[in-house]
Amino acid sequence: MARDAEDVEKPAVPAVARAAALLDLVAAEPDRLGLTDLADRLGLAKSSIHALTRTLVESGVLERTPRQTFVVGPRVMRWATAFSKRSDVATEFARIWDEGTVRLQGATITLSTLDGNDVVYIGARNSENTPWFNFRVGMRLPMAFTATGQAFMSRMSDAEIRYRLRDGLPEPLTPRSPQTVEDVLALVAQTRDRGYSLDLEYVSEGMVCFGAPVLGAANKPAAGVAVSLPAAERTPQTDERVVATLIRMARTISERMGAVLEDQSNLD
Secondary structure, three states, X not given: OHHHHHHHHOOOOHHHHHHHHHHHHHHHOXXXXXXXXXXXXXXXXXXXXXXXXXXXXXXXXXXXXXXXXXXXXXXXXXXXXXXXXXXXXXXXXXXXXXXXXXXXXXXXXXXXXXXXXXXXXXXXXXXXXXXXXXXXXXXXXXXXXXXXXXXXXXXXXXXXXXXHOOOOXXXXXXXXXXXXXXXXXXXXXXXXXXXXXXXXXXXXOOEEEEEEEEEOOOOOEEEEEEEEEEHHHOOHHHHHHHHHHXXXXXXXXXXXXXXXXXXXXXXX
């Protein structure tokens, strides 16, 4: 049994795993790494690296430069094109829902993008538990008041937020909505600290929302996901379950969009 467990941890095809690791290095440092560099980084014999790079060059996956370093080859573009065709953020949002990987009884789940200082909703699964407020595709709300807006701003500098909001905030949506730019910056700071955003009835009285950014291939926010539920239903246990599901959902979509997430902090 111990041997079986060890086998599970090993790559099924070690040569493919080594090729993938080598391509990751070259993609991260194009035209900088030669055979010796790659051998040192991967902990392999130079002869093994020579054979591996020769195969990849012959396949069009790598190119050797006049400096005897390597760059990613044109064949990779075919794979990138195929990936980009399927990696639309709204499609991935619908995909994980259809796969049944995300279920939160009684909660509304939304997907939005940033347009200027507004978030625009491009996907929504509304719950009957908040009948007084339904998100619609195409709806626009001020980023200063929304959970996904705070999630987007958590990836901005305070200076950028101040510049965006230099003319002040829109009219409050509820008595609880932030009133000043300083209020917004305080909320964004809290979002950065805890790793998710929280709208405490800033958009609609009686409704709270949790938000997180979705990262794209450049590891920059491409969208935001949020989970909304009645404020009266909040408990520490509910919050824990919602946050865990939210982060898992944001992480899943981010990875499918091509983001490189080494650990959970990449979404914080």
